[in-house]
Amino acid sequence: MSETRYPRIASHKSVHAFRDHLHSLGLRIPVDESIDPAASSPLAQPLIWKGHTIGNRWCILPMEGWDGTEDGRPSPVTRRRWNHFGQSGAKLIWGGEAVAVCHEGRANPNQLWIRPGTEREFGDLREELLRAHRARFQRDDDLLLGLQLTHSGRFCRPNRKDRLEPKILYHHPILDRKFGITPDYPVLSDHEVRRIIEDFIEAALLAWDCGYTFVDIKHCHGYLGHEFLSAVDRPGPYGGPLENRTRFLQEIVQGIRSEAPHLQLVVRLSAFDLVPYQKAEDGRGIPESADGDYHYGFGCDPRTPTAFCLDETVQFLRLLQDLGLDLVCISAGSPYYNPHIQRPALFPPSDGYDPPEDPLLGVARQMEVTAALKGMVPDFVFVGSGYSYLQEYLPHVAQAAVRQNWTDFVGLGRMVLAYFDLPADVLEGRPLKTSQFCRTFSDCTTAPRNGMVSGCYPLDPFYKGLPEAKELRSIKGRLRNRA
Ligand SMILES: Cc1cc2nc3c(=O)[nH]c(=O)nc-3n(C[C@H](O)[C@H](O)[C@H](O)COP(=O)(O)O)c2cc1C
Numbered sequence: 059m060s061e062t063r064y065p066r067i068a069s070h071k072s073v074h075a076f077r078d079h080l081h082s083l084g085l086r087i088p089v090d091e092s093i094d095p096a097a098s099s100p101l102a103q104p105l106i107w108k109g110h111t112i113g114n115r116w117c118i119l120p121m122e123g124w125d126g127t128e129d130g131r132p133s134p135v136t137r138r139r140w141n142h143f144g145q146s147g148a149k150l151i152w153g154g155e156a157v158a159v160c161h162e163g164r165a166n167p168n169q170l171w172i173r174p175g176t177e178r179e180f181g182d183l184r185e186e187l188l189r190a191h192r193a194r195f196q197r198d199d200d201l202l203l204g205l206q207l208t209h210s211g212r213f214c215r216p217n218r219k220d221r222l223e224p225k226i227l228y229h230h231p232i233l234d235r236k237f238g239i240t241p242d243y244p245v246l247s248d249h250e251v252r253r254i255i256e257d258f259i260e261a262a263l264l265a266w267d268c269g270y271t272f273v274d275i276k277h278c279h280g281y282l283g284h285e286f287l288s289a290v291d292r293p294g295p296y297g298g299p300l301e302n303r304t305r306f307l308q309e310i311v312q313g314i315r316s317e318a319p320h321l322q323l324v325v326r327l328s329a330f331d332l333v334p335y336q337k338a339e340d341g342r343g344i345p346e347s348a349d350g351d352y353h354y355g356f357g358c359d360p361r362t363p364t365a366f367c368l369d370e371t372v373q374f375l376r377l378l379q380d381l382g383l384d385l386v387c388i389s390a391g392s393p394y395y396n397p398h399i400q401r402p403a404l405f406p407p408s409d410g411y412d413p414p415e416d417p418l419l420g421v422a423r424q425m426e427v428t429a430a431l432k433g434m435v436p437d438f439v440f441v442g443s444g445y446s447y448l449q450e451y452l453p454h455v456a457q458a459a460v461r462q463n464w465t466d467f468v469g470l471g472r473m474v475l476a477y478f479d480l481p482a483d484v485l486e487g488r489p490l491k492t493s494q495f496c497r498t499f500s501d502c503t504t505a506p507r508n509g510m511v512s513g514c515y516p517l518d519p520f521y522k523g524l525p526e527a528k529e530l531r532s533i534k535g536r537l538r539n540r541a
């Protein structure tokens with residue numbers, strides 16, 4: 059099992075031992091010896107972007123909880139998570155969580171959905187986060203907060219948690235098979251694509267009315283925006299050459315700009331992808347075999363589809379620059395078909411597989427891609443992702459990464475579900491609460507895959523006390539017995 063295959067992070071008892079382990083894996087990610095006080099820490103340096111001062115280099119990555127109301131409004135549990143994000147100490151909040159632009163585009167029946175009539179709730183959600191931030195840090199003028207807008211494309215489940223209702227742009231030879239899409243299943247028409255573009259524009263204008271400073275036009279994780287980038291086989295204006303595959307984004311940007319010129323626009327991008335993975339007999343993840351070259355991964359090498367290739371990614375970033383966008387959050391792949399590259403973890407989610415590599419390789423891959431892109435497109439501001447697996451050494455690597463210009467911001471996902479004020483503890487020089495470290499148990503992914511709300515069941519007392527915690531334990535027990 060994975061537990062014995064790769065050493066746990068906590069087993070490295072010092073920075074030196076951790077560095078030795080990285081070297082034994084051939085990894086060159088930077089690790090600082092000790093954590094600097096805020097006065098001299100690169101993590102505490104403000105960054106000015108488009109006239110906004112962002113007070114430090116921590117960013118909270120978007121994370122949804124599958125806990126909105128059926129008509130798409132935030133619930134008290136949603137507000138609790140946003141309140142934690144506000145208390146975290148991070149000064150850049152990248153979108154809070156994925157918010158659908160239309161009902162059919164929701165990833166689950168409880169995904170947030172912004173539409174006319176819900177402005178007050180989305181404004182209150184923003185205010186909840188800002189209030190929590192002000193209460194703890196006495197100011198919010200240096201906090202930047204946006205909303206992530208999404209359409210879930212191939213992974214829509216708007217009506218039932220257990221029923222995919224995919225909206226696809228082309229027939230993908232492996233993903234169609236994996237998710238039961240038949241060859242005659244309809245592909246979104248150009249007319250339907252244009253309706254979705256209008257939905258994005260309308261949602262962005264509502265976000266602006268609610269006070270959000272920016273919106274993220276999500277292009278990651280296998281959802282619709284990301285699928286456009288690999289629509290090489292799609293005929294017509296939205297497929298084929300990269301110019302066409304980015305037309306969706308270009309039309310959304312133009313539409314928003316003409317109505318809300320002061321709303322800032324950013325993109326979260328799966329900067330690279332690999333071929334989908336599947337579970338082998340021994341439980342480990344192995345790549346699915348592609349017949350011939352594999353053309354369906356944006357940022358993937360077609361001849362070696364287990365490796366990335368950044369040629370088109372760089373072209374994409376240059377196109378964003380032409381559109382006046384220069385802030386990007388780098389992510390990778392998809393949690394549905396190659397989760398190990400996006401959420402490096404020792405323990406897989408229930409629909410996943412044991413890690414095919416030491417999860418540190420997954421962390422290093424995202425960091426190295428971010429650093430390489432930063433070198434190639436230096437005028438951009440970058441947020442990196444995938445750091446949670448570093449656990450005890452997260453602050454040492456984060457500090458070194460910003461110091462050595464591998465990234466501008468360090469994005470935190472799972473770690474803040476488990477330990478929401480880690481950034482504040484690091485910056486204020488308090489001892490870290492190691493008992494709250496995310497140990498990558500993947501319960502926050504396993505729960506929604508089985509129809510439950512997401513959250514950190516092993517460590518957050520609120521989730522520990524829910525009836526779902528018991529159900530989750532029994533699902534995991536059944537899976538262990540089957541293995
Ligand atoms: C429960 C959960 C929900 C997530 N929801 C979103 C989301 O709504 N939008 C998004 O772009 N990424 C989402 N992600 C991905 C994270 O933002 C992040 O990229 C990933 O967890 C890797 O970062 P980490 O190692 O710090 O966890 C989610 C991840 C988790 C674990």
Ligand code: SF4
Pocket residue numbers: 472473475476495496497498499500501502503513514515516517
């Ligand atoms: S459930 Fe908690 S410990 Fe497990 S991966 Fe998610 S945040 Fe980390």
